[in-house]
Amino acid sequence: MGSNAKGRVVLEVGADGVALITIINPPVNSLSFDVLTGLKTSYERALRRDDVKAIVVTGANGRFSGGFDINAFGGMQGGQPGEYSRPGYVSIEIVTDTLEAAKKPSVAAIDGLALGGGLEIAMGCHARISTPSAQLGLPELQLGVIPGFGGTQRLPRLVGLTKSLEMMLTSKAVKGDEAFKLGLVDAIVSPGELVSTARRWALDIVEYKKPRVASLYKTDKLEPLGEAREILKFARAQARKRAPNLKHPLLCIDAIEEGIVSGPRAGLLKEAVVFQEALHSDTCKSLVHVFFSQRGTSKVPGVTDLGLVPRRVKKVAIIGGGLMGSGIATALILSNYPVILKEVNEKFLQAGIGRVRANLQSRVKKGNMTQEKFEKTISLLKGVLDYESFKDVDLVIEAVVENVSLKQQIFADLEKYCPRHCILASNTSTIDLSLIGDKTKSQDRIIGAHFFSPAHVMPLLEIVRTKQTSPQVIVDLLDVGKRIKKTPIVVGNCTGFAVNRMFFPYTQSALLLVERGANLYQIDKVITQFGMPMGPFRLADLVGFGVAIATGTQFVLNFPERTYKSMLIPLMQEDGRAGETTKKGFYLYDDKRRAKPDPELPKYIEKARGISGAAIDPKLAKLSEKDIVEMVFFPVVNEACRVLAEGIAVKSADLDIAAVMGMGFPPYRGGLIFWADSLGSKYIYSRLDAWSKMYGEFYKPCAYLAERAAKGAPLSAPVNQAKSRL
Ligand SMILES: C[C@H](O)CC(=O)SCCNC(=O)CCNC(=O)[C@H](O)C(C)(C)COP(=O)(O)OP(=O)(O)OC[C@H]1O[C@@H](n2cnc3c(N)ncnc32)[C@H](O)[C@@H]1OP(=O)(O)O
Numbered sequence: 001m002g003s004n005a006k007g008r009v010v011l012e013v014g015a016d017g018v019a020l021i022t023i024i025n026p027p028v029n030s031l032s033f034d035v036l037t038g039l040k041t042s043y044e045r046a047l048r049r050d051d052v053k054a055i056v057v058t059g060a061n062g063r064f065s066g067g068f069d070i071n072a073f074g075g076m077q078g079g080q081p082g083e084y085s086r087p088g089y090v091s092i093e094i095v096t097d098t099l100e101a102a103k104k105p106s107v108a109a110i111d112g113l114a115l116g117g118g119l120e121i122a123m124g125c126h127a128r129i130s131t132p133s134a135q136l137g138l139p140e141l142q143l144g145v146i147p148g149f150g151g152t153q154r155l156p157r158l159v160g161l162t163k164s165l166e167m168m169l170t171s172k173a174v175k176g177d178e179a180f181k182l183g184l185v186d187a188i189v190s191p192g193e194l195v196s197t198a199r200r201w202a203l204d205i206v207e208y209k210k211p212r213v214a215s216l217y218k219t220d221k222l223e224p225l226g227e228a229r230e231i232l233k234f235a236r237a238q239a240r241k242r243a244p245n246l247k248h249p250l251l252c253i254d255a256i257e258e259g260i261v262s263g264p265r266a267g268l269l270k271e272a273v274v275f276q277e278a279l280h281s282d283t284c285k286s287l288v289h290v291f292f293s294q295r296g297t298s299k300v301p302g303v304t305d306l307g308l309v310p311r312r313v314k315k316v317a318i319i320g321g322g323l324m325g326s327g328i329a330t331a332l333i334l335s336n337y338p339v340i341l342k343e344v345n346e347k348f349l350q351a352g353i354g355r356v357r358a359n360l361q362s363r364v365k366k367g368n369m370t371q372e373k374f375e376k377t378i379s380l381l382k383g384v385l386d387y388e389s390f391k392d393v394d395l396v397i398e399a400v401v402e403n404v405s406l407k408q409q410i411f412a413d414l415e416k417y418c419p420r421h422c423i424l425a426s427n428t429s430t431i432d433l434s435l436i437g438d439k440t441k442s443q444d445r446i447i448g449a450h451f452f453s454p455a456h457v458m459p460l461l462e463i464v465r466t467k468q469t470s471p472q473v474i475v476d477l478l479d480v481g482k483r484i485k486k487t488p489i490v491v492g493n494c495t496g497f498a499v500n501r502m503f504f505p506y507t508q509s510a511l512l513l514v515e516r517g518a519n520l521y522q523i524d525k526v527i528t529q530f531g532m533p534m535g536p537f538r539l540a541d542l543v544g545f546g547v548a549i550a551t552g553t554q555f556v557l558n559f560p561e562r563t564y565k566s567m568l569i570p571l572m573q574e575d576g577r578a579g580e581t582t583k584k585g586f587y588l589y590d591d592k593r594r595a596k597p598d599p600e601l602p603k604y605i606e607k608a609r610g611i612s613g614a615a616i617d618p619k620l621a622k623l624s625e626k627d628i629v630e631m632v633f634f635p636v637v638n639e640a641c642r643v644l645a646e647g648i649a650v651k652s653a654d655l656d657i658a659a660v661m662g663m664g665f666p667p668y669r670g671g672l673i674f675w676a677d678s679l680g681s682k683y684i685y686s687r688l689d690a691w692s693k694m695y696g697e698f699y700k701p702c703a704y705l706a707e708r709a710a711k712g713a714p715l716s717a718p719v720n721q722a723k724s725r726l
Pocket residue numbers: 027028030031066067068069070071113115116117118120139140143145146147148149151292295296
């Protein structure tokens with residue numbers, strides 16, 4: 001019925017008269033249609049049997065349930081017929097009228113996770129017993145839908161409106177301990193005692209020793225109506241402010257409000273209707289694509305399908321304690337890796353260690369880390385000035401300045417001092433990795449580990465392989481990436497690799513437009529409204545003009561035919577502006593980092609225009625918002641197509657994740673290529689082609705894009721699939 005999952009539900013009746021219903025659907029016991037049907041029929045059987053007094057619901061292998069089967073969304077969006085597409089079938093007919101209204105009480109025994117539909121089933125039971133570490137939450141909004149199995153009605157009634165709104169709108173789960181304090185669960189026990197306690201609890205309800213609570217009709221936690229309305233009004237205002245392009249958070253609040261104002265049954269009906277609206281939205285399709293794509297980045301054909309087992313990395317060394325090196329060290333010690341930080345002299349070493357301490361301290365200040373944990377974590381870091389202690393490291397990450405001969409020397413030293421199995425990684429963002437390893441015989445264990453700044457915060461890790469890098473080394477680094485909670489993408493070796501390379505036209509197209517008369521601040525405003533965290537000019541200020549010029553130069557040198565050579569940033573730099581650090585860039589900054597437009601800017605633009613010879617184009621001076629978005633992003637899409645055509649990225653979904661996690665491309669648009677495909681390759685080609693005739697090579701569509709447009713094929717289709725559409 002749309003889902004291929006082979007889930008099942010098992011019913012076992014014990015001598016105590018308790019029916020144990022177990023959800024079995026590895027790996028997370030998701031609620032596929034098979035499982036939901038199994039749950040309903042198991043309940044019906046248990047209710048019919050005379051030897052059953054009460055019911056306990058649990059999940060196999062220490063996981064209650066990860067929620068509704070996300071694989072089934074596609075079928076439902078496609079309008080698949082059947083009872084499951086009937087609004088309210090699960091929330092009303094199964095959870096409310098079968099589970100909650102049953103004469104025999106049921107208790108949920110929760111371990112591991114109870115998320116989304118999983119928690120909603122548990123809330124339909126008459127009591128919940130959990131382990132302290134279980135994760136309980138309603139994260140549906142992160143998938144573009146809303147809780148659809150009654151969660152919008154039951155959670156507020158169990159934990160109060162304010163807390164339930166926070167849990168749903170942030171998609172954050174709470175641990176069993178906290179869930180107990182909130183009243184979401186009734187008792188906390190160890191995993192070993194979970195099912196037996198739940199059985200006893202269920203029998204106690206039968207014997208009137210414990211209350212039988214139907215959470216749908218609880219009112220004691222709900223705020224008085226007037227207060228509730230104020231809370232909902234505030235939540236709506238916050239949701240609009242935080243995510244102006246998203247509708248589903250507002251739909252979720254609508255469903256909650258209906259239940260509070262008109263009663264829970266009306267609330268369930270409203271939830272059923274708006275769930276369908278959210279499910280069919282582009283936002284949901286995009287976010288589900290991001291969900292699966294993110295999990296797909298660590299599946300690399302020809303590497304992760306070889307049956308290789310990652311080797312344990314027990315000790316890591318980092319060379320260079322600058323901004324990147326200290327950030328990487330922080331990320332590693334936070335995940336319990338012992339780290340050696342090497343610098344060239346005591347002064348630099350202390351500065352590097354100081355940065356790591358500061359990174360951790362900021363967590364302590366924000367209340368995200370205890371002082372005790374801070375001491376334990378920082379004790380994993382050891383500073384050194386030589387290679388003496390490198391003899392037992394399993395991984396080295398070099399993070400020194402971008403200087404080829406310096407890196408070559410370092411890698412030659414590493415080959416001498418590190419054990420033969422040690423992985424030799426570089427955090428370079430621009431230099432050819434084969435060049436870095438040129439003076440070694442260890443090309444098979446040289447790999448790029450490109451972190452994004454700040455490395456202990458940004459979620460992406462670009463793993464760069466050369467033709468010689470061994471699959472084992474890639475598998476090892478993927479494992480380290482997972483352990484330090486990064487999303488890895490594995491890419492090939494080229495200037496800028498995948499992320500920086502596909503995004504270099506982001507600033508360049510904006511510069512081209514400004515030199516031809518477009519308003520700089522309007523570009524940033526429109527791009528921010530589109531959903532980027534900041535526009536190209538605000539980003540250049542943040543990155544700093546020094547870095548912007550250094551990386552820009554690499555692209556000018558390597559791709560001269562398609563780079564736009566503007567002198568605007570160098571001219572401003574010459575005049576003492578370096579971006580946010582000097583409080584002057586494209587914007588002026590106050591002490592609180594607030595940016596405001598600078599009236600002096602036209603003078604630099606005029607000068608840059610004089611050098612490039614660009615003429616003001618009246619059309620560009622009054623571009624629509626749609627045109628601005630397309631003129632800035634279509635060149636980015638064009639470069640991404642080249643990255644795909646050259647095989648630098650394995651699949652387009654990896655570039656979607658790279659765009660979302662490396663550049664802040666809005667996830668609710670599904671990532672760069674997913675968004676581009678929603679507009680169509682033909683359309684993008686035709687626009688780029690027209691601009692290239694007016695504004696030059698910078699806009700010229702690449703061969704991959706031209707070919708896809710000619711065939712009417714999506715940019716995301718693998719090469720063979722695109723051909724077969726002919
Ligand atoms: C009507 C209802 O209200 C609607 C809903 O319930 S919508 C669903 C709500 N649930 C969620 O949003 C939870 C989504 N899942 C997660 O957050 C995480 O997967 C998790 C916390 C459950 C587990 O995380 P982790 O252990 O790191 O494993 P992770 O790699 O993410 O997932 C393991 C596998 O389970 C799959 N999976 C996880 N949750 C799933 C779900 N709800 N449906 C289908 N597949 C799921 C993943 O795709 C992955 O598959 P793969 O191995 O083939 O790549």
